[in-house]
Amino acid sequence: MKVIPRRSIYRLSVYLRCLERLRENKILTVSSEALSKAAGVKPTQLRKDLTYFGQFGTRGLGYPVNELSEKIMDALGTNHLQPVILVGVGNLGSALLAYKGFEKAGFEIVAAIDTDPKRKRSKELPLTIGDIAELESFVQSKKVKMAILTVPATSAQEVVNRLCAVGITAILNFAPIILQTPEHVIVNNVNLAIELENLSYFAR
């Protein structure tokens, strides 16, 4: 099988969001031109991205919305609900726990962990917060492979070591630090300050 550009995979998710909206509006077929416009890319790029995974369109007509959605979910592996553990229930962690977009996308936060589970928090959270000591047992008992990391930078690496040791293979990291992980563990970094800085450069 051919190697698929990283960016293409990222864009598949974008297409999926657009397809969902089409589905809500009961639209059955969409052209690469229309879909690409909604996704903010060029039509040829959309078509090329899709053909990495197969041929889903009908020439002269377009793509079937429902089928394409499913094929993309197959490719991404989000057809089945995937359990996720969240470590670090501060401001950001709490907000993410309350965020409904994850579930929609096929992820369920099955455990939330903090060094201070009893710390006073904003609202009713949809989950009891476990102590950091229980990290290993949570991951193993719930067969979790993915983690969201919203701890301070100073403790991020230590937590990651523990997560990796117990079988986590994918980490969404919000701590502003580059994590050292074993080869087979994937890390995606989200750094909000950097996004703003980046805008600051271009806004001139």
Place this chain on the structure above:
Amino acid sequence: MKVIPRRSIYRLSVYLRCLERLRENKILTVSSEALSKAAGVKPTQLRKDLTYFGQFGTRGLGYPVNELSEKIMDALGTNHLQPVILVGVGNLGSALLAYKGFEKAGFEIVAAIDTDPKRKRSKELPLTIGDIAELESFVQSKKVKMAILTVPATSAQEVVNRLCAVGITAILNFAPIILQTPEHVIVNNVNLAIELENLSYFAR
């Protein structure tokens, strides 16, 4: 002046975070090898990135930590505190208001706006929340150029139209939708569900 790769600019911010940590530890000089390792890139890439903006190193020695920090901030335009407006004070918006990383990076959220300013919220927020009707007057009176958008997808485009009309030139968008904006307005999208989906693909 030569055209600078978008990715290089992004990485400048990453370098800046690493330099800050070095500064805290009173380290005065750093080699491209050490700094690149902390930033998670190759040494040659770091050096190439830096030379887009000038020659800051000393051969045989390395880079002066303090001076390099300042030069990068000059390049990014984060030497002076930059005012930002936040629109949409729900879960995520509240969390971002409480986030200290922005201020550290040189941004000050000078106004927070919501359709329902009196809605019950988690904690004491560091700012009074204004009504959406005041959006235009806030932006103009405080001379804001940058906005953080944490409103639902359904109202995002409408808010963006108003922001652009009143002179905003850079938007950090958390709504899962591609925004239509005038040519000169920059948008950076942050979509957390997509980041997780992306991990899901590679975690196999």
Place this chain on the structure above:
DNA sequence: CTGTGTGAAGGCTTTCACAGCC
């Protein structure tokens, strides 16, 4: 005639190899 699929061309980014300076 409309709109997809795709090899080839073009453009952008990263990496290499080594020259240059302390």
Place this chain on the structure above:
DNA sequence: GGCTGTGAAAGCCTTCACACAG
């Protein structure tokens, strides 16, 4: 000797041009 600066090469991704199917 050690480490930066940089043109050239390699690699990756996007765009083009057009063949092909309905």
